[in-house]
Amino acid sequence: MDAAIEVNDLQKTYRGRRTGEVRAVDGVSFRVEAGEFFGILGPNGAGKTTTLEIVEGLRRPDGGEVRLLGQSPWPHSPALSQRMGVQLQASSFFEFLTVREQIETFAELYGASRARAAEMLEQVGLSDKARTRCQKLSGGQQQRLSIACALVGDPELVFLDEPTAALDPQARRNLWDLMRSINDEGRTVVLTTHYMEEAEALCDRVAIMDAGRILAVDSPAELIRGLDAPTRVTVAAGQLSEERAKELAEGETAASDDEAVVFETRDPQRLLTALAAEGALDGLAVRTANLEDVFLNVTGREWRE
Structure with missing residues (x-):
């Protein structure tokens, strides 16, 4: 299989007056195959989000190399961005736009049709909120809208950063079905989550990070088998x-x-x-x-x- 993502010896250091030098990403390397559902797990501060933002081209690494669909994501490449869908951990919407106006704005940015925008609202269960202003949505509804905006351009590669955080169990399971369908359509999906059950249910392979390093990579079943518990x-x-x-x-x-x-x-x-x-x-x-x-x-x- 061709690699959708190749990361080699990724480095990122932050410096602060109080914290001093912090290595958020310290020699991270991994590979994600085309069509794979890949999870990145780790405690708070492990470096997951920083790693993902570098891979997405949102941050510049201090060292190492990233190849995304065969290209470097840094500096920003509009052509590469058209092939990606990104749902960030914290999304900011135009508060006074309605849900329909919000997703249609994203659709125009990706060159997608209004029909596609309406289809995505239906897929994430927000059609009945189409005329509601984004500022009136609950946290879970905003998460679902964020995913719809990430998918409206029909991307090959989808990044989901804790997409089910703060959702109730029913909404979380519904989003699991949505994420499975995204992957079943042939898209490569990269997920960060704190829910181990979620990663075990969805991911082909997972990488476990801590202190800016990857400590283990394998399928959930093989990692569990290797624990010998x-x-x-x-x-x-x-x-x-x-x-x-x-x-x-x-x-x-x-x-x-x-x-x-x-x-x-x-x-x-x-x-x-x-x-x-x-x-x-x-x-x-x-x-x-x-x-x-x-x-x-x-x-x-x-x-x-």
Whole structure:
């Protein structure tokens, strides 16, 4: 496959009177294939947004190289911009324009038709808000309008910076469907998000960043497999004595309290068979490792600013 994005040894340093020198991006390298859904994950201050803004051509790097659809995004290239759709973390609209006027303005900038603008409003569920001024939209509605504006030019490559932040669960899942459809149409999608479930559900591969560096890159499934974490099996209390629980654990972890018995095992099939034989399946819950476990293992658990 051809690469939609190639990033090699990207560097960006900020200097402030109080903070001193901060390396926001410190030797970042990755590749995104054409048609791939690629996620960039990391705690606050990891360098995700700065990296994305450099790749999009919104910031000039201090060092390294970026190739976007075979071209350098810096200095600004109008021809390249026509092939990209960018939804920023914080979007600013013309407050006194209506939703329809806003997206039609973007459509004109990209050379798209008004029919295309109306189609995008329908796709993000904002047709009924077409005559509403942008300043009257809720935060979630503004996010959806921002995505519609990014897509109205029918781009090959789409950047989404935390598109589902502050959305309720229903709106978030609806946007997942929209993002999947964008990718299914053959577009390359690059996503930053703090929602590990979202990245696990949508992304072909993810890069985990911290302190300006990429610490891991792979598919969510491979990263989870590489964690080699035990399966956690929980049953309601009162079905097994503490002694019997330890016997069933066969040397693995078994802990109990007034509410539940919790096993940690690397052989869940054996344990579940044994629990079924004991008739101890009431309140059964089985939890395997997920992308959040990988994320915490890679980046740590300390509080961030």
